[in-house]
Amino acid sequence: MSAALIAEQVLNGLQSGVMLFLMAAGLTLVFGVMGLINLAHGSLYMVGAFVAASVAAATGSFLLALAAALAGAALAGAVVERVVIRRLYDRDHLDQVLATFALILIFSEGTRWIFGSFPLYLDVPPWLSGPVELPGGILYPRYRLALIGAGLAVAAGLGLLIGRTRTGIRIRAGENDREMIAALGIDIARLYTLVFALGAGLAGLAGALVGTIQSVQVGMGEPVLILAFVTIVIGGIGSIRGALAGALLVGLTDTLGGIVLPRALLLVTDPATAAATGAALASMAIYALMAAILVWRPTGLFGARPA
Amino acid sequence: MITERVLTLGALAALGLVALAAHVADEPFTVTLATRAAIFALAAVGLNLALGLGGLVSLGHAVFFGLGGYAMGILAWHAQMYQPMRIGPLEIAGTQSMPAIWLVAVAVSGLAALLIGLLALRTAGVYFIMITLAFGQMFYFFAVSWPAYGGEDGLSIYVRNGFPGLNTLDPIQFFGLCFALLAAATGLVAGLRRAPFGLALNAARQAPERVRAAGIEPQRLRLAAFVVSGAITGLAGALFADLNRFVSPAMFSWQLSGEIMVFVILGGAGRLSGPVLGAAAFVAMEHWLGGIWEYWHILLGLLLLGVVLFARGGIAGLVTGRSHV
Numbered sequence: 127m128s129a130a131l132i133a134e135q136v137l138n139g140l141q142s143g144v145m146l147f148l149m150a151a152g153l154t155l156v157f158g159v160m161g162l163i164n165l166a167h168g169s170l171y172m173v174g175a176f177v178a179a180s181v182a183a184a185t186g187s188f189l190l191a192l193a194a195a196l197a198g199a200a201l202a203g204a205v206v207e208r209v210v211i212r213r214l215y216d217r218d219h220l221d222q223v224l225a226t227f228a229l230i231l232i233f234s235e236g237t238r239w240i241f242g243s244f245p246l247y248l249d250v251p252p253w254l255s256g257p258v259e260l261p262g263g264i265l266y267p268r269y270r271l272a273l274i275g276a277g278l279a280v281a282a283g284l285g286l287l288i289g290r291t292r293t294g295i296r297i298r299a300g301e302n303d304r305e306m307i308a309a310l311g312i313d314i315a316r317l318y319t320l321v322f323a324l325g326a327g328l329a330g331l332a333g334a335l336v337g338t339i340q341s342v343q344v345g346m347g348e349p350v351l352i353l354a355f356v357t358i359v360i361g362g363i364g365s366i367r368g369a370l371a372g373a374l375l376v377g378l379t380d381t382l383g384g385i386v387l388p389r390a391l392l393l394v395t396d397p398a399t400a401a402a403t404g405a406a407l408a409s410m411a412i413y414a415l416m417a418a419i420l421v422w423r424p425t426g427l428f429g430a431r432p433a
Numbered sequence: 434m435i436t437e438r439v440l441t442l443g444a445l446a447a448l449g450l451v452a453l454a455a456h457v458a459d460e461p462f463t464v465t466l467a468t469r470a471a472i473f474a475l476a477a478v479g480l481n482l483a484l485g486l487g488g489l490v491s492l493g494h495a496v497f498f499g500l501g502g503y504a505m506g507i508l509a510w511h512a513q514m515y516q517p518m519r520i521g522p523l524e525i526a527g528t529q530s531m532p533a534i535w536l537v538a539v540a541v542s543g544l545a546a547l548l549i550g551l552l553a554l555r556t557a558g559v560y561f562i563m564i565t566l567a568f569g570q571m572f573y574f575f576a577v578s579w580p581a582y583g584g585e586d587g588l589s590i591y592v593r594n595g596f597p598g599l600n601t602l603d604p605i606q607f608f609g610l611c612f613a614l615l616a617a618a619t620g621l622v623a624g625l626r627r628a629p630f631g632l633a634l635n636a637a638r639q640a641p642e643r644v645r646a647a648g649i650e651p652q653r654l655r656l657a658a659f660v661v662s663g664a665i666t667g668l669a670g671a672l673f674a675d676l677n678r679f680v681s682p683a684m685f686s687w688q689l690s691g692e693i694m695v696f697v698i699l700g701g702a703g704r705l706s707g708p709v710l711g712a713a714a715f716v717a718m719e720h721w722l723g724g725i726w727e728y729w730h731i732l733l734g735l736l737l738l739g740v741v742l743f744a745r746g747g748i749a750g751l752v753t754g755r756s757h758v
Contacts, residue, residue, distance in 0.1 A: 358563075359563050
């Protein structure tokens, strides 16, 4: 196993990790502030990808497509929050799971109805295509490097928004005591819509960015949604820092597990068995990681300790 | 007023009569639909024990359904290939006998429920939902990437497995088997609900502190309920595999976990009659609406939203006018 291969896989892990963070951040914010478990978060990821593919096909501009994905998913999120989600804040988690499962059915079949079952494709713009030579002579796709940069920039921006602005103070106050901030004259319903739309917009952006390297199709959101759940369970539900740590851990475990496990098994068994067993085990690695972390800390790495 | 007992017996009788009438009218397809409903109802009986009575919102019950399915698939595959299974020094012959397959399906899914339950029950609430969902994905991806038994393509079994004294290839006889198991499982859950175990489990859902104060450990009750629940759903998985003569990783998919939960909620969570009513309504809709409009899942989604937001007792709640038992 060469150093270049490891470096490349670490970068791939970082790339999928930061994209996972964009998904997990919205989920964990919505859970932290409103106490809502939202299965339909993956649908907003899909909405972002489809909006981006449509806008890119119509205008030919990648940046316009990204902006449209962010805005479109945020708008879809705001509408869904006003119509359905806000009726669920006082309900138990079972009702939330079912209602948002119903939303997935509506979103997925609605998208299939409008766009058909065939996948759409989003092209990498010319100014981001091709490889870059990194120090050490490693060739790495420019677009994936840009994804890492964009993801880290959004993470930093989100950190500033939550930590330094008035809106951020209100969001954090909403996590701690919603009655109190309502009593202080803050329109809590608007704050909730804003938080939900923010999370939706981030999911839509992630959908558009990842849709460029994978295909844009119905059902693309749910595998990512479940990985995002694993991420926030590992990081601790409600914690943005935990979401970032969890996302990077999941991204790195997933990509490195795929190359390390088959090679490790080569030491104990023949090549064919090692490749097959290694691939099967690697696909389970992140869940094993999650189980291990839960045994160690049942509320996640950065989660509140139970009273 | 309609009691729970009358409603449950009525729903079961209606399902049986539909299948019999279809058999007499020589419409084997409708018999197969009724069989599908009975198998889904059996899976939902399993989940309803954990979810309705124990308050354990498991979004990973497809794990047990899939394990039951693969128990059938793997045993029958070895039998049809005349190739014994090798586990270390042991050689185990496959089988095409339903009772043997059912035993293995129940044992394997119960054991999986024990292991998953031991881990997942360390958490509660929303963590529990996400962890059961994640375990479902773990089994799904394992089944996809494990090449020995078909991987992503699944396994086909050419002849339906046999049951002593019956011709299981005859739709109505296979329906009879599934229906008998559904009735037995419903009876078992009805008995459990009245037994001290069920009463304590129900109390542990509503007031765990009081149960603990009475000297009963709620976690052990929940674990036991989860194991029985997983075993029943696993049995349903084995029957479902026999119905289709095919198993694939899709039996582990999260959509299937969601659908099993939909059967329970559509019928009425925690209600004895809920699983049968919900699964029958789902299969009827799947058939009728699916025949009219390709995108019928949109209507299912709207209906489910309506049930969650406005009719919390499901069908059983609407019929009896009470949302809780």
